[in-house]
Amino acid sequence: MKKWFICLVVMLFAIYQVHATHIVGGQLFITENPNSAFNYNIGLTMYFDALNGNPGAEDPTVNIYVFRKRDNTAIGWLEAPKIERKMVSYANPTCGISTLQTYMITYSATVRLITTDFDDPQGYYMVWDRCCRNGTITNIKAPGDAGSLFYLEFPPLIKNNANFKNSSPVFPALKGDYACVNNPFFFDFGGTDADGDSLSYKLITPMQGFSDKTNPSIPGRGSSNYPRLQWIDGISEANIIPGPQPLKVNSKTGMLSVTPGSVGLYVFAVQVDEYRKGVKIGSLTRDFQLKVVDCPKSDPPKLLFKPKGKNTYYTENEIITIKKDDPNCFEVIVTDPTINQLVKVNGRAVNNTKNYFSLLPAQFTTTISNDTLKFEVCLEECFVTYDNRPIKIELIAEDESCPIPLTDTLNIYIRRENSTNNAPAVSTSLGSDYVHVTAGTPVKFIVYGKDPDKDNLTLSGSGRNFNMTDMGMTFATASAPANVQQNFTWTPPCNAKKGDTLTVDFKVEDMRCEGNPMPVSKPVYFIVDQSPNNPPVVSTSLPMPEVTYVLGSGNGITFDVLGADPDTNSISLSAAGHGFSLSDAGMIFENKSGVKTVTSPYSWNPDCSMMEGEAEKEFLIDFISLDKSCAAASDTTTVKVILKDNGEQPFPEFPNVITPNGDGKNDCFVFSELPQDQCDDRFKDMTIFNRWGKQIYYSKIRPNDWCPDNISGGYYYFVVQYTKRSYKGGLTVLK
The missing domain is CATH 2.60.40.10 (Immunoglobulins)
Incomplete structure (x- = not known):
C-alpha cells in the first residue's frame, strides 16, 4: 500500500461535496488472495437508501484509510472503485413495501501489502468516514447531519518471523425486511470466517466519525476514541429498539431478535470480534437500520393431532406406540384463520440423520377463515425405534404472513416396533462374559458380529464411564456384510486396582437403514485381580x-x-x-x-x-x-x-661405560628402565653433552636406548628431567 501524505489527499475534498441522507449501513472488509502477487482485497459493503438518497451521493469510488493501532500513525490509503450495485431483496418478495427500498453497493480493490511493513504487534485498523445517515432515523438526535464511520481492526501480517494469514469475517447479503409493532422479529446478522476463527457479537452505539453535512467526505483520521451517535432521551444500548423485548444479539451466532413497541426507523451497530486460539486478533463494526411498521393483524397456523383411539388432541409429553401390524400412516390437521393464505408443512426426524417418513399433501391454500387441511404422515420401513428410544418428528406449518412467515411447530414422539428386519448378534471368543485380569498381563480375544439377513454390519466398542483409549484398550471399529470380527487387546495398567470392574459394551449395528441402524450390545466385565510381583x-x-x-x-x-x-x-x-x-x-x-x-x-x-x-x-x-x-x-x-597413581619410582643405576663396536654386547646406553610417569611427575626430556658441553643428543620422547655409532670415544654427560626431579650422570664411550 502506498504511503500517503496529507497534501495529496486534501484535493479529495472537492470531489464529493454533494450531501444527502442516504447511508443505511454496511461494513469494511479485508480478505487474503492466496498465491497472488496482489495478496489482499480491501473494500467496503454499503447499504444505500434507494428512495430518499440523493443519486449524487452514490460515490463511484471510496477512500479507505489505514492506521497503526499503537499510536494512530497513518500508514496509507486506498481508492476502491464500485464493483457491484444491486437491490436488497426481502425474505418474502411479496411482502415488499413502497417506503423501504435499499441498494447494496460493494467497493473493492486488490492490493499488494508488504508483510514486513505491517509487523507491529498491536496491529492496525482501517476506517471509512462519510456523511450522512438517513434523515428519518427515529432513535438518534439530528439524524440528517449524522455521519457514518465504519471501522475494522486487523492483526500484523507477520508474527514470529512468519506470515500471519488472516481474512476478516464474511457476511451474507442482508435482507430488506421490516418488523411489525408488538410482533417478534428475527434478523440473521452473523457471518463466517475463512480461517476458522471464532466470532463474538455485541450491540454498540454506532460511530459518528468526523464528517458532517458541511464536510460529507473527508480524509480519515486516526483515533482511539471516535465520536459516536447521540441517542435520543430514553434510548441506550440496552434498548436501541425499545419494546416488550428490546433489540438484543446472540453473542455466538449474531442472530438479532426484537419485539418492537412502536413504529419508526431505528439505527443500530454490532461489533464483531475475531478470536484465534482464545486470543482476539481482529474486530469490525456493522451498521444497519430496521424499519418498524404497523402491520395488519395476522395469526399463525395451528397443527393438531389426535392419536388413534383417543378423544383428545396430542400433547408433547406423550409417546405414540405403533405396533408392527398397525397402519403405516396417521392423520394430522393444520388450520389457519386467514383467508387465501398459502400454508406449507415441512417435517424432519430430530434424532435420526434420515427422516424415513413423508407428508401428503405438503401444502394448501385457505378458502375460508379457519380453513382446515388433513394430511398424512406415512412411515417407511426404516422408521423403527430400538431400546424403547422414541423418534421425535418435528412438524412445522408456515404461512405467508408479512414481513416474515408465521409458524407453528408440533413435536410427535413415536415408538414403532420392528417388523421385517431380523436383529444381528454379537459374541466373543471368551468362555464367559466375566474376565479376570492382572495388571501388566495382556488380554486378547475376538469379538464377532453376525446378521441372519446378511445386511451390512458395523462392530464397535465403548467403555462404560471411561474412554477405552485412555485405559490403553485397543479395539478398532470394523465393518463388513453378514459377518464381521475384530481383535480386542489390553494390558491392564497400574491404575487398574484390585477389585475394580471395568465394563466394555461391544455393539454390532445392522446398517440396512442408514441413519437409523439396529444396535445389539454385549457387555464384557473385566475384574482386576491382585498382581503378583517378585523383585528383579x-x-x-x-x-x-x-x-x-x-x-x-x-x-x-x-x-x-x-x-x-x-x-x-x-x-x-x-x-x-x-x-x-x-x-x-x-x-x-x-x-x-x-x-x-x-x-x-x-x-x-x-x-x-x-x-x-x-x-x-x-x-x-x-x-x-x-x-x-x-x-x-x-x-x-x-x-x-x-x-x-603409580607411585614414585627411583631412578635406576645406569652403567658408566659402553663399547659401541657392533659386537652386540654393551653397544647402547639403555634407558628402558626410566621411572613410569605419575600424574604430577612426568618425563620431560633427555639431553647428552660431550666433555666440552656441546649438546649431541636431545629428545622430548621417552627413549628406549642410545647407540652412539657415529661419534668418537670419550667422556660424555647426560641429564634426564621429569616435572619434579632430574637425574644427571657421566658415561664413557670406548671404541
Whole structure:
C-alpha cells in the first residue's frame, strides 16, 4: 500500500461535496488472495437508501484509510472503485413495501501489502468516514447531519518471523425486511470466517466519525476514541429498539431478535470480534437500520393431532406406540384463520440423520377463515425405534404472513416396533462374559458380529464411564456384510486396582437403514485381580563389587551389568554415580530395557584429570534394575572403583661405560628402565653433552636406548628431567 501524505489527499475534498441522507449501513472488509502477487482485497459493503438518497451521493469510488493501532500513525490509503450495485431483496418478495427500498453497493480493490511493513504487534485498523445517515432515523438526535464511520481492526501480517494469514469475517447479503409493532422479529446478522476463527457479537452505539453535512467526505483520521451517535432521551444500548423485548444479539451466532413497541426507523451497530486460539486478533463494526411498521393483524397456523383411539388432541409429553401390524400412516390437521393464505408443512426426524417418513399433501391454500387441511404422515420401513428410544418428528406449518412467515411447530414422539428386519448378534471368543485380569498381563480375544439377513454390519466398542483409549484398550471399529470380527487387546495398567470392574459394551449395528441402524450390545466385565510381583535382581561380571585401577597400567576398566526378573516382566537397567555424572567422568554405560533379562556393558579409561591432585580416589556407582510392572520393584548393586597413581619410582643405576663396536654386547646406553610417569611427575626430556658441553643428543620422547655409532670415544654427560626431579650422570664411550 502506498504511503500517503496529507497534501495529496486534501484535493479529495472537492470531489464529493454533494450531501444527502442516504447511508443505511454496511461494513469494511479485508480478505487474503492466496498465491497472488496482489495478496489482499480491501473494500467496503454499503447499504444505500434507494428512495430518499440523493443519486449524487452514490460515490463511484471510496477512500479507505489505514492506521497503526499503537499510536494512530497513518500508514496509507486506498481508492476502491464500485464493483457491484444491486437491490436488497426481502425474505418474502411479496411482502415488499413502497417506503423501504435499499441498494447494496460493494467497493473493492486488490492490493499488494508488504508483510514486513505491517509487523507491529498491536496491529492496525482501517476506517471509512462519510456523511450522512438517513434523515428519518427515529432513535438518534439530528439524524440528517449524522455521519457514518465504519471501522475494522486487523492483526500484523507477520508474527514470529512468519506470515500471519488472516481474512476478516464474511457476511451474507442482508435482507430488506421490516418488523411489525408488538410482533417478534428475527434478523440473521452473523457471518463466517475463512480461517476458522471464532466470532463474538455485541450491540454498540454506532460511530459518528468526523464528517458532517458541511464536510460529507473527508480524509480519515486516526483515533482511539471516535465520536459516536447521540441517542435520543430514553434510548441506550440496552434498548436501541425499545419494546416488550428490546433489540438484543446472540453473542455466538449474531442472530438479532426484537419485539418492537412502536413504529419508526431505528439505527443500530454490532461489533464483531475475531478470536484465534482464545486470543482476539481482529474486530469490525456493522451498521444497519430496521424499519418498524404497523402491520395488519395476522395469526399463525395451528397443527393438531389426535392419536388413534383417543378423544383428545396430542400433547408433547406423550409417546405414540405403533405396533408392527398397525397402519403405516396417521392423520394430522393444520388450520389457519386467514383467508387465501398459502400454508406449507415441512417435517424432519430430530434424532435420526434420515427422516424415513413423508407428508401428503405438503401444502394448501385457505378458502375460508379457519380453513382446515388433513394430511398424512406415512412411515417407511426404516422408521423403527430400538431400546424403547422414541423418534421425535418435528412438524412445522408456515404461512405467508408479512414481513416474515408465521409458524407453528408440533413435536410427535413415536415408538414403532420392528417388523421385517431380523436383529444381528454379537459374541466373543471368551468362555464367559466375566474376565479376570492382572495388571501388566495382556488380554486378547475376538469379538464377532453376525446378521441372519446378511445386511451390512458395523462392530464397535465403548467403555462404560471411561474412554477405552485412555485405559490403553485397543479395539478398532470394523465393518463388513453378514459377518464381521475384530481383535480386542489390553494390558491392564497400574491404575487398574484390585477389585475394580471395568465394563466394555461391544455393539454390532445392522446398517440396512442408514441413519437409523439396529444396535445389539454385549457387555464384557473385566475384574482386576491382585498382581503378583517378585523383585528383579541386578549383578555384574566382576568377582567382587570393587575394582582397583592404577593409572596408565592398562586399557581401562570393563565389565558387564546384568538385570533379571523372575516374572518375565519388562525391566530396565540404569546407573548413577554418587555425587558425579557418569558421562561427565567419561564412563560409558547405556541404559537399556528388555523382558526378563537385559545386559549392558560398562567401560572407563580414566586419566589423571580424575585424581584432582590426589594419589588415590574412590568412585561409587549404583547399577539399578527396575521392574516396569505396576508394582515397580527394583534392585541395586554398588560397585566401588579405586583409582591410584603409580607411585614414585627411583631412578635406576645406569652403567658408566659402553663399547659401541657392533659386537652386540654393551653397544647402547639403555634407558628402558626410566621411572613410569605419575600424574604430577612426568618425563620431560633427555639431553647428552660431550666433555666440552656441546649438546649431541636431545629428545622430548621417552627413549628406549642410545647407540652412539657415529661419534668418537670419550667422556660424555647426560641429564634426564621429569616435572619434579632430574637425574644427571657421566658415561664413557670406548671404541
